[in-house]
Amino acid sequence: MAKARDNTVYGDRVVSKNRRAFFNYEVGDTFEAGLALIGSEVRALRQHGADLTDAWVDIQRDEAWLKGMRIPPLSHAAFAHEERRTRKLLLHREEIERLRGAVERDGMTLIALKCYFKNNRAKVEIALARGKKKHDKRQAIKERDASKEARAAIRRGREQ
Numbered sequence: 001m002a003k004a005r006d007n008t009v010y011g012d013r014v015v016s017k018n019r020r021a022f023f024n025y026e027v028g029d030t031f032e033a034g035l036a037l038i039g040s041e042v043r044a045l046r047q048h049g050a051d052l053t054d055a056w057v058d059i060q061r062d063e064a065w066l067k068g069m070r071i072p073p074l075s076h077a078a079f080a081h082e083e084r085r086t087r088k089l090l091l092h093r094e095e096i097e098r099l100r101g102a103v104e105r106d107g108m109t110l111i112a113l114k115c116y117f118k119n120n121r122a123k124v125e126i127a128l129a130r131g132k133k134k135h136d137k138r139q140a141i142k143e144r145d146a147s148k149e150a151r152a153a154i155r156r157g158r159e160q
Contacts, residue, residue, distance in 0.1 A: 014116045015045050018052035021111055023140060025129035030113065031099070033064065034090030035122040040081045041071050045122060048072050050115050057089065057110035057126050059100045064089040066112060066124060089124065102128050 021027060037045070044050075051070035058065050066087045073080040091099075102108045113125045132140070 012116055012118050014114055015122075016050040016052050017114045018055065018112055020053055021113055021127070021129070023132075023137065025109065025111060025127075025131055026136075027111075027113070028108065028128040028130070029102075030125055030127045031091065031095055032118075033066075033095075033124050033126055035066070035115075035124055036088040036090060037122055038081055040074055040079065041087075042122060044071050044074050044081070045115070046117075047074070052112045052115060055112035057099070057112065059096060059103065059110075062093070062096060064091050064096055064099065064110075066126075069112060069115070069124075089126070099128065106130075 048071075050072075054068040054070075055066060056068055058067055066089050068084060069087065070083050071081065073083060099110060103110060108128045108130055110126055111129050113127050115122065115124050117123070
């Protein structure tokens with residue numbers, strides 16, 4: 001936890017998670033990226049959160065851009081922001097080149113996993129991912145159901 005000048009303690013606070021990501025994709029390496037936001041977007045993130053279900057990253061001209069992330073506008077803002085505007089990601093040049101290589105060479109996709117505040121700065125965790133096929137998703141459902149049944153059986157065994 002970091003401290004501000006007035007000894008206020010700032011902790012990491014998760015704003016939003018992309019819960020569908022692990023079901024739809026095989027997630028690989030993850031990266032932390034800063035977000036370039038305008039003032040009303042930061043306030044909206046703190047108050048209402050964001051929707052990352054359709055968020056993905058595109059790399060254009062040595063810059064990474066977050067697309068599809070929805071930040072609901074504030075109702076009382078004089079100059080409201082656009083909900084799904086493209087937002088710039090703040091990454092090191094080497095990280096951008098590594099991501100570009102994986103996308104072009106291996107056919108990977110860049111998705112957003114979660115949005116959070118770290119030391120009062122908005123961050124996004126992005127990941128290299130490969131889309132799952134339908135049979136992979138069915139297998140994931142079977143494994144989840146089997147583990148749920150096993151936990152229930154253990155719980156019943158303890159109660160007796």
